[in-house]
Amino acid sequence: MNQISHCTDRRGFLKLAATGAAAFVLPNCARGDQKSVSKQAGRQNVLFMAIDDLNDWIGCLGGHPDVKTPNLDRLAAKGVLFTNAHCSAPACNPSHASLMTGILPSNSGVYHNPNPWRKSPVLKDAVTIPQHFIAHGYSAVGGGKIYHGGFPDPPSWQDYFPSQQNNKPDDPMPPNRPINGIPNTAQFDWGPVDAPDEEMGDSQVASWCISQLRKKHDKPFFIGCGFFRPHLPWYVPKKYFDMYPADKVTLPNVNENDLDDVPPIGRQMAKPEGDHKKVIEHDQWRKAVQGYLASITFVDTCVGRVIDALDKSAYADNTIVILWSDHGWHLGEKLHWRKFSLWEEATHNVLMMIVPGLTKPGRRCPRPVTMLDIYPTLIELCNLAPKNELQGKSLVPLLKDPKADWDRPALTTHGLNNHSLRTERWRYIRYSDGTEELYDHDKDELEWTNLAADPKYADVKKQLAKWLPEINVPEISRTADKEEQPPKPRKRKTKQADM
Numbered sequence: 001m002n003q004i005s006h007c008t009d010r011r012g013f014l015k016l017a018a019t020g021a022a023a024f025v026l027p028n029c030a031r032g033d034q035k036s037v038s039k040q041a042g043r044q045n046v047l048f049m050a051i052d053d054l055n056d057w058i059g060c061l062g063g064h065p066d067v068k069t070p071n072l073d074r075l076a077a078k079g080v081l082f083t084n085a086h087c088s089a090p091a092c093n094p095s096h097a098s099l100m101t102g103i104l105p106s107n108s109g110v111y112h113n114p115n116p117w118r119k120s121p122v123l124k125d126a127v128t129i130p131q132h133f134i135a136h137g138y139s140a141v142g143g144g145k146i147y148h149g150g151f152p153d154p155p156s157w158q159d160y161f162p163s164q165q166n167n168k169p170d171d172p173m174p175p176n177r178p179i180n181g182i183p184n185t186a187q188f189d190w191g192p193v194d195a196p197d198e199e200m201g202d203s204q205v206a207s208w209c210i211s212q213l214r215k216k217h218d219k220p221f222f223i224g225c226g227f228f229r230p231h232l233p234w235y236v237p238k239k240y241f242d243m244y245p246a247d248k249v250t251l252p253n254v255n256e257n258d259l260d261d262v263p264p265i266g267r268q269m270a271k272p273e274g275d276h277k278k279v280i281e282h283d284q285w286r287k288a289v290q291g292y293l294a295s296i297t298f299v300d301t302c303v304g305r306v307i308d309a310l311d312k313s314a315y316a317d318n319t320i321v322i323l324w325s326d327h328g329w330h331l332g333e334k335l336h337w338r339k340f341s342l343w344e345e346a347t348h349n350v351l352m353m354i355v356p357g358l359t360k361p362g363r364r365c366p367r368p369v370t371m372l373d374i375y376p377t378l379i380e381l382c383n384l385a386p387k388n389e390l391q392g393k394s395l396v397p398l399l400k401d402p403k404a405d406w407d408r409p410a411l412t413t414h415g416l417n418n419h420s421l422r423t424e425r426w427r428y429i430r431y432s433d434g435t436e437e438l439y440d441h442d443k444d445e446l447e448w449t450n451l452a453a454d455p456k457y458a459d460v461k462k463q464l465a466k467w468l469p470e471i472n473v474p475e476i477s478r479t480a481d482k483e484e485q486p487p488k489p490r491k492r493k494t495k496q497a498d499m
């Protein structure tokens with residue numbers, strides 16, 4: 001339990017300590033002598049949960065003082081929370097594709113949302129995580145957003161909710177959009193929707209997942225459960241907005257001059273004249289933060305329902321739970337909104353794992369890890385055949401001992417040959433034109449002061465640069481990206497999907 005004291009947030013500490021203690025004493029009641037077939041077969045099941053666009057604004061990561069995430073916090077308290085986990089790409093499609101195949105964007109050429117990842121010559125025949133489980137006798141089913149909207153992958157699954165071709169259930173939409181009054185805003189909008197939780201797409205995904213956990217399974221299972229919120233638009237039921245009155249929300253700590261020491265490619269990623277200018281002009285910053293926090297608490301409720309169902313199921317003691325988000329999100333930091341950058345707000349994401357018989361409750365791992373490490377970790381935990389082409393590294397040593405040695409920085413790539421490397425102390429960014437940023441997290445956790453030009457740090461940069469990828473393949477072709485299109489009007493009964 002002493003590792004909990006490393007939590008940076010006092011509120012988070014108290015919450016974790018309370019739930020962590022509860023996790024220690026909870027008896028395995030109500031399960032009786034039920035034994036699943038999968039336990040008898042000697043292989044643990046996997047509940048693989050994804051949350052889209054969730055940055056580190058969850059209680060147990062201390063990213064935002066106002067946020068309410070009791071369910072994510074109690075899940076984290078059951079096992080290992082990776083506090084320095086980063087995406088391989090700060091955008092939905094390349095992050096999901098690299099995580100599910102274990103291959104870096106710089107090897108596949110899948111850098112952006114409009115890249116149909118199965119068209120990559122490298123990923124065309126790649127065996128995804130669930131495919132590998134199927135090959136080893138597991139059942140593998142999924143629901144919701146495990147792949148980016150436009151590019152579902154039917155070969156990955158034996159069944160899918162709502163369907164193999166449409167991975168996203170419909171969401172109710174408020175009338176008179178955009179609510180925030182920003183013209184031509186597409187999905188960049190927020191506000192309450194007049195609908196009960198159960199009408200929300202993510203609630204339907206949670207219900208589907210719960211129904212899977214209540215089933216009798218003849219084989220060990222791999223269940224993918226992907227939640228879409230807090231992806232835009234931030235339309236969730238009003239009760240979640242009411243938890244965060246806009247006039248009281250805490251805004252991010254932003255330095256108006258932060259981009260002055262950022263190279264041109266970085267400034268181009270930030271686009272301060274784009275979203276940020278519009279948000280300020282329309283006086284929407286507080287309401288946007290409110291919408292993001294409301295969406296987080298909404299999805300936290302969905303997570304809570306699923307973990308309660310697992311705890312009450314026959315599979316509570318022999319199911320590995322892994323929960324990840326695909327990248328972070330800026331809400332004005334560096335005058336930037338959304339993901340699509342190589343700074344902490346965009347690369348830092350959520351990763352927690354509970355492995356019965358291996359992990360201990362309430363552990364926090366500060367080592368820099370990436371989403372690419374998930375695939376080899378699951379292979380080792382479930383005794384699947386090793387796959388030499390995978391570019392991540394198994395996290396099993398860190399699950400056993402969160403302070404074990406770990407030699408590599410976390411690599412994030414945004415576009416061709418733009419990379420970031422994160423260690424426990426440093427962030428080093430190298431853009432395609434050779435320009436650089438270097439931040440010292442011991443003194444500057446908001447990454448305000450770029451030290452790259454200071455000769456004092458030449459050796460730090462040199463040591464980090466050894467980890468930059470040697471291969472940087474060109475971007476593959478692009479197609480229209482459904483998720484970035486404006487929401488279509490929804491007819492009340494037909495529930496038009498808005499991707």
Ligand SMILES: [Ca+2]
Pocket residue numbers: 052053091092231326327
């Ligand atoms: Ca995403």
Ligand SMILES: [Ca+2]
Pocket residue numbers: 257258259260261262447448449450
């Ligand atoms: Ca700066």
